[in-house]
Amino acid sequence: MAMTIHVDIVSAESEIFSGTAEMVFAPAVMGEVGVLPGHAPLLTQLKPGEVRVKNGDSEESFYVSGGMLEVQPHVITVLSDTALRAKDIDEAAALEAKQKAEDALQDKTSEFEYAKAQSELAEAVAQLQAIKKLKGRAR
Amino acid sequence: MAVGKEIRTKINSIKNTQKITRAMEMVAASKMRKAQDRMGASRPYAQKMRNVVDHLAHAHPEYKHPYMEERDVSRVGYIVISSDRGLCGGLNSNLFKRTVVSMKEWHDQGKEIDLCTIGSKSGAFFARLGGNMVAQTANLGDRPEITDLIGSVKVMLDAFNEGKIDRLYVVYNEFVNTMTQAPTVEQLLPVEKKEDKELAHHWDYFYEPEAKEVLDALLVRFIESQVYQGVVENLACEQAARMVAMKSASDNAGDLIGDLQLIYNKARQAAITQEISEIVSGASAV
Numbered sequence: 536m537a538m539t540i541h542v543d544i545v546s547a548e549s550e551i552f553s554g555t556a557e558m559v560f561a562p563a564v565m566g567e568v569g570v571l572p573g574h575a576p577l578l579t580q581l582k583p584g585e586v587r588v589k590n591g592d593s594e595e596s597f598y599v600s601g602g603m604l605e606v607q608p609h610v611i612t613v614l615s616d617t618a619l620r621a622k623d624i625d626e627a628a629a630l631e632a633k634q635k636a637e638d639a640l641q642d643k644t645s646e647f648e649y650a651k652a653q654s655e656l657a658e659a660v661a662q663l664q665a666i667k668k669l670k671g672r673a674r
Numbered sequence: 675m676a677v678g679k680e681i682r683t684k685i686n687s688i689k690n691t692q693k694i695t696r697a698m699e700m701v702a703a704s705k706m707r708k709a710q711d712r713m714g715a716s717r718p719y720a721q722k723m724r725n726v727v728d729h730l731a732h733a734h735p736e737y738k739h740p741y742m743e744e745r746d747v748s749r750v751g752y753i754v755i756s757s758d759r760g761l762c763g764g765l766n767s768n769l770f771k772r773t774v775v776s777m778k779e780w781h782d783q784g785k786e787i788d789l790c791t792i793g794s795k796s797g798a799f800f801a802r803l804g805g806n807m808v809a810q811t812a813n814l815g816d817r818p819e820i821t822d823l824i825g826s827v828k829v830m831l832d833a834f835n836e837g838k839i840d841r842l843y844v845v846y847n848e849f850v851n852t853m854t855q856a857p858t859v860e861q862l863l864p865v866e867k868k869e870d871k872e873l874a875h876h877w878d879y880f881y882e883p884e885a886k887e888v889l890d891a892l893l894v895r896f897i898e899s900q901v902y903q904g905v906v907e908n909l910a911c912e913q914a915a916r917m918v919a920m921k922s923a924s925d926n927a928g929d930l931i932g933d934l935q936l937i938y939n940k941a942r943q944a945a946i947t948q949e950i951s952e953i954v955s956g957a958s959a960v
Contacts, residue, residue: 545722547820547899549715565882578726579882580891603892605726605879612722614895617820628825629832632809636791639801639810647805649781652774655803659767 540572542588544597546615551597552588559611560587561604570606577606586613681938685931692927698761699920705816706852706913712817713849713906720903723896727865730889737885740835741893742865750780751788751830751839753862755846755904756796757912758813763919765847765855765912766795772857773845788839790826792905808833818905820898827898834863842897846904847911853918855911860904862897 537557544552559570562584570577581604587596599615730742754773756766777787789805791797794812801807809829814822833839842863847855881888 543718543722545719547716547719547895547902548712550718563882576879577882578879578888578892580888603726603888603895605722612726614719614722614726614892616895625824625828628821629809629828630825632790632811632825632829635797635810635812636807639797639807647777647781647787647800648803649774649778652770652799652803653778656767656771656774660764660771663764663767 537591538572539590540570541610542613543610544586544588544599544613544615546602546617548617551615552595554588554590556588556590556611558589559613560585560589561613562586562599563604568604570604570611573608574606574611576608577604579604581613581615586615678938678941681934681941685934685938688927688931688934692924692931695920695923695927699917699924702913702917702920706910706917708816709906709910709913710849713903713910716899716903716906720899723892723899726892727896728867730892737889739886739889739893741863741897742867744864745840747780747785747840749786749788749839750777751790751833751842751863752777753790753792753826753830753842753844753901753904754796754800755844755901755908756791756793756799757908758794758815759912760795761919762912762915765915766799768855769845769847769857770796770799772859776843776845776859788830788833790830792823792826792901793908814905814909816909818902818909820902823898823901823905827901828894831863831894831897844901844904846908849907849910849914852914855915860900862900865893865896 539555539557540559542552542554542556542559543550557572561568561570562582563579564582565579567584568577568579581599581602583600584598585596586599587594597613597615599613600617602613602615605612605614752773754769756769760766780787787806789800789807790809791800791807792811793814797807797810797812809826811822811826830839830842834842841861843859844862845857845859848858850856
């Protein structure tokens with residue numbers, strides 16, 4: 536029986552694969568790597584491509600749109616991205632988020648009004664408690 | 675019969691409201707289950723990330739990343755995660771209360787605060803009350819995706835990189851169980867070190883291409899996954915809170931209907947009695 540190593544493939548939104556393998560191929564940024572059990576600890580970025588998990592004669596493959604590959608003595612972890620990442624895409628998303636904040640803040644002071652906030656929140660909480668009490672009494 | 679027309683209308687309108695609240699309760703219950711599943715599904719990633727980052731903190735790599743170094747605080751960043759919709763009891767109010775308390779601590783020390791809001795309720799709250807809001811995301815829906823968060827998180831990370839903020843917190847509701855949601859303030863940056871005996875041995879990874887690039891990419895994803903985890907957890911809380919709120923609304927509507935029905939029956943009976951006595955007295959007068 537060939538040596539095997541535990542492999543986890545996870546993305547931020549779900550767990551994709553978990554099991555053992557004899558060999559794992561992954562599209563690292565510097566070129567495809569094949570990892571066998573007993574590989575030295577490695578941390579590398581992945582580019583979009585195919586991760587293949589070889590187990591005996593069968594081979595499963597998963598598409599990743601980038602991510603990270605982590606190799607530890609006893610476990611291989613693929614942290615897969617769920618979205619295509621590129622600097623300018625991220626930048627555009629950041630700008631959009633900023634723009635939304637600016638739109639929301641038009642003609643507002645940037646100094647947070649603590650007193651007002653606290654009094655309003657106290658009021659909201661008091662209302663809820665009053666409702667609870669009223670309910671309790673009605674029973 | 676003309677008696678109690680107003681009461682009957684009222685009863686009907688409450689019944690309609692009750693139908694709505696009951697439907698919302700059931701919708702929230704089913705959405706809550708899905709949200710809980712999603713919460714569970716995203717946990718392994720966050721956990722794995724955490725392990726790698728913890729390991730890095732201990733492995734003493736040749737390159738010390740700024741995200742992992744404490745520095746003097748002059749400005750603080752907050753990412754506040756709220757729901758998009760209301761009708762979920764005191765969920766958002768409690769969260770904002772917790773946020774304001776934490777913000778006030780920094781404010782009293784003379785530190786300034788930058789805000790990033792996720793969810794339209796927190797956006798509206800801080801827009802109304804002021805506060806230096808630098809990024810906003812809203813309307814994530816029932817299936818939040820990490821893509822929706824990248825922009826806002828990047829704004830805060832850039833601010834940290836440029837030294838505009840020296841500490842970053844995320845505020846969200848932690849899902850304890852269906853009845854309990856705990857508003858939580860968690861420190862994102864600098865990454866807190868966990869003391870763990872198991873990780874205390876000194877070995878380091880090979881980095882490919884280089885430690886700096888790999889760590890950059892990894893830590894950004896780590897922060898994003900933490901925020902995402904907060905979002906899905908908050909979503910589960912929202913549905914749970916709504917379910918409970920709508921259940922009590924339905925119960926209250928039931929009580930009200932009972933009371934009104936009683937009043938209506940009494941009024942009807944009184945009217946009948948009166949009519950009979952009128953007929954009887956009329957007949958005896960003849």
